[in-house]
Amino acid sequence: MNSAPSGLTARLKEAAIECGFDLVGVAAAQPVRHAAEFRQWLRDGHHADMDWIARDIDRRLDPRNWRPDTRSMVVVGVSYHMQNPAPRLWNDPMRGRVARYAWGRDYHKVIGKRLKKLAEWVRKEGPEGVEVQPFNDARPVMEHDAALAAGLGFVGRNTLLIHPDYGSMIFLGGLLVSCELEPDDPTPGSGAVYQGKAECGACTRCLKACPTHAFPAAYILNSRLCISYQTIENRGEIPESLRPKLGNWIFGCDVCQEVCPWVKRYSRVARQPWLDPDPDRMAPRLDELAALDEEAFFQRFAGTPLMRTKRAGLLRNVAVALGNSGTPEALPALEILAADANPLIASHAQWGLKQPLIRMS
Ligand code: B12
Ligand code: SF4
Ligand code: SF4
Structure with missing residues (x-):
């Protein structure tokens, strides 16, 4: 399956925008650029216990090892950039911070639907018998590398893909396609000038701002130290040494993006209906969360990314944030959690109860 009707690539890009994507680029199927770094x-164990990422290395290193008929990659991006919430919410010690990408419906579902629509378009308009495989996050595709190959932006020192107009608060995804499409110019190597603007230049803000010092070096993230990993992917105990550094983040972390000049100065704010700047989504009250039983947790978070941690993981994080709150107002909620039947929640709440200023009364 090689030849595609002329003009297909240009029309496909228009279709991608119509499907709701902000960015689209095309690359020929190729091995990833940063295989050695990956x-x-x-080897350094920076994937923590995300063993699934080490399981299918060969597939990740070349999309043709996953889908041998792949000739082209269509890579898309959707902005989820939202303004900083009001400081009175974000810094309220009795509220927990949720990373922006999780302020609305589960993006996997939203983007998955759009990718499905785009895949249908390719099957209809592409050469007969064309094979299309969508990918988004969970599939064995290194999306940063695919985006570099498709010229969609550059990789910043915080390891994220940055587009000069949209910044880094963009979801990535795409399609593996079995016909040849016209490729875009790939992004040149690091340190280059991208579309007239220098990439990271001399900036190191993200590396310095990370609360847990999770970057052992530029472009390398140690997941074991990352708040995003600890609050979302880690199913067990959060190491005690890290707990005070989590502050009031209860689901993900945006610090290394919030400080980035590409995000602060240049990027457009998303207008996506699934993102909801509702105070109870951005920064829910910790005492309300502490009171959720399984049923109430499901009622509140069904269809959102917060389902990923399940009740046990979220309330574990809530216990840590209450412990970090430094206010006796946290005491009743911590006592509820310390009596929880789930030992993970109870043990983190017991830690919280021992933190300074909680027991002033
Ligand atoms: C595992 C994973 C995580 C892990 C590890 C993250 C990491 N940086 O590796 C954890 C749980 C910590 C995580 C956190 C987050 N994640 Co995540 N994550 C992934 C996932 C599934 C795989 C990433 C991966 O392969 N990591 C392994 C490392 C080695 O690969 P890499 O990051 O691609 O590394 C590249 C660079 O480091 C580069 N490189 C290495 N050395 C050098 C040297 C130079 C000079 C250069 C230029 C490059 C370079 O080469 C590597 C290969 O491309 C991807 C989806 C996907 N399938 O790709 C989403 C993804 C990266 N995550 C995403 C998001 C949104 C997040 C969070 C912002 C969520 C949050 N708010 O809490 C945080 C951000 C933390 C951060 N600073 O990265 C988005 C990022 C979008 C973007 N603009 O880049 C992705 C693409 C998901 C998606 N489909 O949109 N994530
Ligand atoms: S997401 Fe937060 S903890 Fe993770 S690397 Fe970025 S700033 Fe550090
Ligand atoms: S904060 Fe600075 S160093 Fe970090 S990704 Fe942004 S521009 Fe690059």
Whole structure:
């Protein structure tokens, strides 16, 4: 399956925008650029206990090892950039911070639907018998590398893909396609000038701002130290040494993006209906969350990314945030959590109860 009707690539890009994507680029199927760095990252154990990422290395290193008929990659991006919430909410010690990408419906579902629509378009308009495989986050595709190959932006020192107009608060995804499409110019190597603007230049803000010092070096993230990993992917105990550094983040973390000049100065704010700047989504009250039983947790978070941690993971994080709150107002909620039947929640709440200023009364 090689030849595609002329003009297909241009029309496909228009279709991608119509499907709701902000960015689209095309690359020929190819091995990833940073295979050596990825292998080293795994050797250093920076994937923590995300064993699934080490399981299918060969597939990740070349999309043709996953889908041998792949000739082209269509890579898309959707902005989820939202303004900072009001400081009175964000800094309220009795509220927990939720990373922006989780302020609305589960983006996997939203983007998955759009990718499905785009895949249908390719099957209809592409050469007969064309094979299309969508990918988004969970599939064995290194999306940063795919985006670099498709010229969609550059990789910043915080390891995220940055587009000069949209910044880094963009979701990535795409399609593996079995016909040849016209490729875009790939992003040149690091340190280059991208579309007239210098990439990270001399900036190191993200590396310095990370509360847990999770970057052992520029472009390398140690997941074991990352708040996003600890609050979302880690199913067990959060190491005690890290707990005070989590502050009031209860689901993900945006610090290394919030400080980035590409995000602060240049990027457009998303207008996506699934993102909801509702105070109870951005920064829910910790005492309300502490009172949720399984049923109430499900009622409140069904269809949102917060389902990923389940009740046990979220309330574990809530216990840590209450412990970090430094206010006796946290005491009743911590006492409820310390008596929880789930030992993970109870043990983190017991830690919280021992933190300074909680027991002033
Ligand atoms: C595992 C994973 C995580 C892990 C590890 C993250 C990491 N940086 O590796 C954890 C749980 C910590 C995580 C956190 C987050 N994640 Co995440 N994550 C992934 C996932 C599934 C795989 C990433 C991966 O392969 N990591 C392994 C490392 C080695 O690969 P890499 O990050 O691609 O590394 C590249 C660079 O480091 C580069 N590189 C290495 N050395 C050098 C040297 C130079 C000079 C250069 C230029 C490059 C370079 O080469 C590597 C290969 O491309 C991807 C989806 C996907 N399938 O790709 C989403 C993804 C990266 N995550 C995403 C998001 C939104 C987040 C969070 C912002 C969520 C949050 N708010 O809490 C945080 C951000 C933390 C951060 N600073 O990265 C988005 C990022 C979008 C973007 N603009 O880049 C992705 C693409 C999901 C999506 N489909 O949109 N994530
Ligand atoms: S997401 Fe937060 S904890 Fe993770 S690397 Fe970025 S600033 Fe550090
Ligand atoms: S904060 Fe600075 S160093 Fe970090 S990604 Fe943004 S521009 Fe690059």
